[in-house]
Amino acid sequence: xxxxxxxxxxxxxxGPTKEEIRCLVVCKSKVSKNDDVVDIGCxxxxxxxxxxxxxxxxxxxxxxxxxxxTTLKNLKKFKLxxxxxxxxxxxxxxxxxxxSIDIAIIGGSGNDLEEIIETIDKKINKNGRxxxxxxxxxxxxxxxxxxxxLGYTTEFIEVNIAKGQNIQRGTIIFGQNPIxxxxxxx
Amino acid sequence: xxxxxxxxxxxxxxGPTKEEIRCLVVCKSKVSKNDDVVDIGCxxxxxxxxxxxxxxxxxxxxxxxxxxxTTLKNLKKFKLxxxxxxxxxxxxxxxxxxxSIDIAIIGGSGNDLEEIIETIDKKINKNGRxxxxxxxxxxxxxxxxxxxxLGYTTEFIEVNIAKGQNIQRGTIIFGQNPIxxxxxxx
Amino acid sequence: xxxxxxxxxxxxxxGPTKEEIRCLVVCKSKVSKNDDVVDIGCxxxxxxxxxxxxxxxxxxxxxxxxxxxTTLKNLKKFKLxxxxxxxxxxxxxxxxxxxSIDIAIIGGSGNDLEEIIETIDKKINKNGRxxxxxxxxxxxxxxxxxxxxLGYTTEFIEVNIAKGQNIQRGTIIFGQNPIxxxxxxx
Amino acid sequence: xxxxxxxxxxxxxxGPTKEEIRCLVVCKSKVSKNDDVVDIGCxxxxxxxxxxxxxxxxxxxxxxxxxxxTTLKNLKKFKLxxxxxxxxxxxxxxxxxxxSIDIAIIGGSGNDLEEIIETIDKKINKNGRxxxxxxxxxxxxxxxxxxxxLGYTTEFIEVNIAKGQNIQRGTIIFGQNPIxxxxxxx
Numbered sequence: 222x223x224x225x226x227x228x229x230x231x232x233x234x235x236g237p238t239k240e241e242i243r244c245l246v247v248c249k250s251k252v253s254k255n256d257d258v259v260d261i262g263c264x265x266x267x268x269x270x271x272x273x274x275x276x277x278x279x280x281x282x283x284x285x286x287x288x289x290x291t292t293l294k295n296l297k298k299f300k301l302x303x304x305x306x307x308x309x310x311x312x313x314x315x316x317x318x319x320x321s322i323d324i325a326i327i328g329g330s331g332n333d334l335e336e337i338i339e340t341i342d343k344k345i346n347k348n349g350r351x352x353x354x355x356x357x358x359x360x361x362x363x364x365x366x367x368x369x370x371l372g373y374t375t376e377f378i379e380v381n382i383a384k385g386q387n388i389q390r391g392t393i394i395f396g397q398n399p400i401x402x403x404x405x406x407x
Numbered sequence: 408x409x410x411x412x413x414x415x416x417x418x419x420x421x422g423p424t425k426e427e428i429r430c431l432v433v434c435k436s437k438v439s440k441n442d443d444v445v446d447i448g449c450x451x452x453x454x455x456x457x458x459x460x461x462x463x464x465x466x467x468x469x470x471x472x473x474x475x476x477t478t479l480k481n482l483k484k485f486k487l488x489x490x491x492x493x494x495x496x497x498x499x500x501x502x503x504x505x506x507s508i509d510i511a512i513i514g515g516s517g518n519d520l521e522e523i524i525e526t527i528d529k530k531i532n533k534n535g536r537x538x539x540x541x542x543x544x545x546x547x548x549x550x551x552x553x554x555x556x557l558g559y560t561t562e563f564i565e566v567n568i569a570k571g572q573n574i575q576r577g578t579i580i581f582g583q584n585p586i587x588x589x590x591x592x593x
Numbered sequence: 594x595x596x597x598x599x600x601x602x603x604x605x606x607x608g609p610t611k612e613e614i615r616c617l618v619v620c621k622s623k624v625s626k627n628d629d630v631v632d633i634g635c636x637x638x639x640x641x642x643x644x645x646x647x648x649x650x651x652x653x654x655x656x657x658x659x660x661x662x663t664t665l666k667n668l669k670k671f672k673l674x675x676x677x678x679x680x681x682x683x684x685x686x687x688x689x690x691x692x693s694i695d696i697a698i699i700g701g702s703g704n705d706l707e708e709i710i711e712t713i714d715k716k717i718n719k720n721g722r723x724x725x726x727x728x729x730x731x732x733x734x735x736x737x738x739x740x741x742x743l744g745y746t747t748e749f750i751e752v753n754i755a756k757g758q759n760i761q762r763g764t765i766i767f768g769q770n771p772i773x774x775x776x777x778x779x
Numbered sequence: 780x781x782x783x784x785x786x787x788x789x790x791x792x793x794g795p796t797k798e799e800i801r802c803l804v805v806c807k808s809k810v811s812k813n814d815d816v817v818d819i820g821c822x823x824x825x826x827x828x829x830x831x832x833x834x835x836x837x838x839x840x841x842x843x844x845x846x847x848x849t850t851l852k853n854l855k856k857f858k859l860x861x862x863x864x865x866x867x868x869x870x871x872x873x874x875x876x877x878x879s880i881d882i883a884i885i886g887g888s889g890n891d892l893e894e895i896i897e898t899i900d901k902k903i904n905k906n907g908r909x910x911x912x913x914x915x916x917x918x919x920x921x922x923x924x925x926x927x928x929l930g931y932t933t934e935f936i937e938v939n940i941a942k943g944q945n946i947q948r949g950t951i952i953f954g955q956n957p958i959x960x961x962x963x964x965x
Contacts, residue, residue: 222806241936244806245799248780332576358749359577362734365943365950377730377943377950378799379771381567381753383585385923385935390518391545392923392935396582399569399751408620427617427750434594434616544935548920551757551764563757563764563916564613565957567939571737571749578737578749585937704948731949753939755957762890763917768954771941 237267249404262329266292273301282315353403373405423453435590448515452478459487468501539589559591609639621776634701638664645673654687725775745777795825820887824850831859840873911961931963
């Protein structure tokens with residue numbers, strides 16, 4: 222897993238998703254060399270980079286031009302740009318032209334989470350997995366509720382990581398924001 | 408419990424201790440109108456204010472002039488300055504002239520934690536309580552170890568609070584830094 | 594705050610609410626000797642006992658006979674039974690005959706959370722406070738959403754407490770289940 | 780990552796290490812097909828299985844015969860027994876005959892943590908990594924302190940995972956015990 226500090230950042234783009242969360246998303250996704258991955262709301266490209274390393278190929282979507290630009294910079298830094306198609310558009314429009322999905326990661330969904338999940342559900346391959354990362358309380362409930370209605374088995378984890386920083390007198394512990402990871406399989 | 412935002416702050420002084428931690432410290436201390444309290448490393452005065460409201464009287468100690476100044480401002484804001492004696496000195500020197508302690512709160516101890524605990528132990532009244540709040544990993548272990556050696560029964564809790572913030576799209580959850588509260592009674 | 598181990602328990606009744614959560618609920622409620630308190634879903638009586646100590650009087654409601662029985666035992670143990678009226682009924686029925694509420698604590702709400710909040714809202718006194726403790730993800734969102742619609746200012750905290758246990762080799766840390774505390778004022 | 784429920788358990792053996800912790804340990808270890816791994820205090824074999832899948836080969840050590848037996852059962856279940864050598868002995872004795880270590884995972888160390896780290900330090904290959912998982916407060920500090928003294932750069936994370944469980948009324952959230960993961964490289 223790349224260190225958070227390795228990513229090129231843009232002050233107007235959220236992310237990168239913290240190392241430990243990227244690690245857990247990769248694990249939960251069970252990504253392999255056979256998987257077509259869609260990364261919705263790619264932001265800085267933290268998840269994009271990690272999934273691109275491990276997948277067959279990846280489509281990263283963000284409606285923000287600065288996010289697409291930043292993700293591209295990071296893909297180039299890690300020499301992964303050949304494996305990734307970037308789409309600067311909102312998720313629902315971008316999904317129209319995507320036909321094979323083994324894994325969908327939803328990190329940003331604007332107000333369209335339910336429709337995005339419905340659209341993915343129609344296109345997802347057998348044994349596909351949907352992963353939603355959520356920092357809003359309402360998104361957590363909405364994701365679980367929608368995925369259950371569509372017949373998915375869901376797993377919900379809430380992750381609180383605190384990180385030590387060495388100072389002269391010892392190890393001071395800093396909290397990170399809690400993030401939920403919802404994993405759905407049919 | 409006063410809101411965090413009610414306290415006057417100084418950029419060079421840590422604190423105030425977050426509302427929920429102040430609340431737990433007050434509970435664990437079992438402070439009452441009969442108690443003489445010593446607050447070591449008072450910083451902004453968050454704990455000082457809450458304990459002063461509930462105790463017989465309180466002595467607040469900090470070696471930083473800016474901390475003493477900020478604590479005084481907050482005591483005045485909450486009209487508690489008459490109940491509190493402020494000492495600008497390091498804890499070991501300040502403790503020399505203190506003879507009655509029912510509750511000692513140790514929020515900052517420089518490198519003197521063990522000696523501070525030993526000194527308090529010699530002066531503490533029957534049924535007294537020592538509370539250590541710790542953000543350094545090493546302080547947690549040192550406090551428990553020293554207090555046990557001196558015959559105290561200790562309780563250790565690690566507190567992780569995350570707080571919601573209303574944004575247009577819902578409730579975003581922000582983590583706070585974890586803090587340990589060690590409570591010791593003999 | 595009473596220790597968790599001080600409460601009489603019944604294997605069919607949830608609770609008592611852990612000491613640290615009781616402490617935070619008491620703080621957030623700003624309970625005083627002038628307050629009429631309603632405790633909905635009193636369970637073992639953990640919150641009931643703490644609020645009864647500090648309020649003018651308290652009505653505790655639970656539809657489970659065993660919960661009412663256990664709460665009564667605990668009130669007697671702490672000599673608080675004279676201050677508390679116990680109602681064995683579902684919350685909506687019980688609330689019909691209650692006319693003064695300064696503080697409502699909702700710890701258990703069956704499937705009626707929204708209606709319970711609406712009913713309390715009609716009866717609550719000026720400067721009243723509603724506190725919801727929630728362990729279900731859906732309850733957290735429902736409480737915030739309903740309270741906001743009724744014009745309340747809400748505060749949301751998620752509390753993770755871990756507790757040390759002394760074993761021969763050191764201090765082993767056990768996690769508790771996370772609980773949200775939603776505090777609403779108008 | 781295998782599900783926790785996939786592992787064969789023995790009531791006298793701790794573990795398996797929870798899925799999310801196994802996932803983070805694998806990430807932090809940066810294990811690859813070139814790595815010789817030593818797993819100290821293998822317990823149920825949770826970490827052993829995950830590391831064995833990804834390493835060149837692995838030596839698992841535990842002084843408890845039941846732990847070795849349980850780990851072997853799990854290795855057989857996942858068809859990994861050919862890649863793993865099991866040693867039923869205390870760590871210091873077992874390490875005497877081990878000469879190549881790229882990654883050492885220390886999950887259980889009895890009272891010998893410092894000596895174990897010293898011994899590993901003498902044998903570890905260039906670019907090797909030491910990972911300590913700790914549930915005791917004292918182990919966390921001891922590991923960081925010893926590793927720093929030996930010249931390692933350490934990273935400390937404290938992991939709190941809470942897991943949702945679907946019940947009829949929604950998603951109830953259960954906390955897990957916090958675990959620290961200390962990662963050291965030279």
